[in-house]
Amino acid sequence: QSVLTQPPSVSGAPGQTITISCTGTSSNIGAGFHVHWYQHLPGTAPKLLIYDNTNRPSGVPDRFSGSKSGTSASLAITGLQAEDEADYYCQSSDTSLGGSRVFGGGTKLAVL
Amino acid sequence: QVQLVQSGAEVKKPGASVKITCKASAYTFNIYTFHWVRRAPGRGLEWMGWINTGSGDTKYSQDFQGRLTITRNTSASTTYMELSSLRSEDTAQYYCTRDSPRNLYFKLWGQGTLVTVSS
Numbered sequence: 001q002s003v004l005t006q007p008p009s010v011s012g013a014p015g016q017t018i019t020i021s022c023t024g025t026s027s028n029i030g031a032g033f034h035v036h037w038y039q040h041l042p043g044t045a046p047k048l049l050i051y052d053n054t055n056r057p058s059g060v061p062d063r064f065s066g067s068k069s070g071t072s073a074s075l076a077i078t079g080l081q082a083e084d085e086a087d088y089y090c091q092s093s094d095t096s097l098g099g100s101r102v103f104g105g106g107t108k109l110a111v112l
Numbered sequence: 113q114v115q116l117v118q119s120g121a122e123v124k125k126p127g128a129s130v131k132i133t134c135k136a137s138a139y140t141f142n143i144y145t146f147h148w149v150r151r152a153p154g155r156g157l158e159w160m161g162w163i164n165t166g167s168g169d170t171k172y173s174q175d176f177q178g179r180l181t182i183t184r185n186t187s188a189s190t191t192y193m194e195l196s197s198l199r200s201e202d203t204a205q206y207y208c209t210r211d212s213p214r215n216l217y218f219k220l221w222g223q224g225t226l227v228t229v230s231s
Contacts, residue, residue: 002156036217038157045207045221046149046157057219089157093216100171101147101216106156 003028003097004090004104011110012080020107022073022090028102030071033093037066037075040087040106049088050075077109085111114139116208116222123228129196132225134208141189142166144210147218148182148193152204163191198229 005023012018022035029035037050048057050066053073063078077084090104119133134146148160161172163182172180176195184191195202206225209218 034216038218040151040157042151043205043224045224046209046218048217048219051215051217051219087156091157091159091217097174098171100173101159101162101211103149103157103159 002105003094003102004092006088006090006104006107008105009108009110011112013112014080014082016080017076017078018080018109019077020075020088020090020109022075022104024071024073024092026071027096028071028092028094029068029073031095033095035066035068035073036091037064038089038091040089042087046089080111082111085109113137114220116210116220118206118208118222118225121226121228123230124198125231126199126229128198128229129194130198130227131192131194132206132208132227134191134193134222136189136191136210142186144212146182146184146191146208146210148180148206148208149218150204150206152201155204160193165191195227198227200229203227203229 010018034052038046039049040046049064053068054066065076067074088107094102117135122130124130142165145162145164147162150158163170165184170182179196181194208222
């Protein structure tokens with residue numbers, strides 16, 4: 001059971017828009033900690049997509065965007081491409097765990 | 113070029129221990145906090161623990177308390193992750209990564225080390 005809750009899977013057709021939710025509590029996202037998003041293909045290193053809720057590192061397409069409100073955050077991907085098929089994770093910190101970092105359970109994106 | 117380079121794949125028997133290294137290059141080592149993250153087959157990313165490379169302070173996930181030890185050698189710009197009492201469920205890809213006190217996200221990652229636990 002992950003501290004941050006994500007849907008196990010989402011899917012969309014090429015060109016469509018999908019969103020992935022990340023729900024936390026008052027001890028992590030609701031406590032004001034930023035939310036970060038990663039893209040992961042097994043066997044490779046995770047890739048930072050969004051940091052501090054809404055910011056994109058250089059090189060990440062603007063098709064990826066993040067938002068945060070209250071105890072939840074979301075990742076949106078517009079103009080879906082086949083190469084976006086991967087696992088996506090949100091990450092934050094948690095005061096009840098003494099400053100530990102926490103990941104969501106992950107969401108598998110299928111591009112139909 | 114800034115990078116984190118991990119040691120190679122390991123095969124261990126149940127009950128054994130494994131120690132993985134993560135060597136940092138091309139930047140000031142001890143201003144960052146190093147973390148270890150793993151991904152087991154069929155499971156998601158799992159945060160394991162961190163070490164403050166300046167002070168040596170550590171913090172471990174409760175899921176690994178008593179089995180996990182993270183250390184560092186500042187002169188070698190290297191951190192180490194040792195996991196003991198291995199079981200088959202510890203078969204996973206293990207990654208080192210880093211963040212900093214002002215930027216609590218993981219931008220730079222090691223390439224990963226596959227640990228296989230099998231009798």
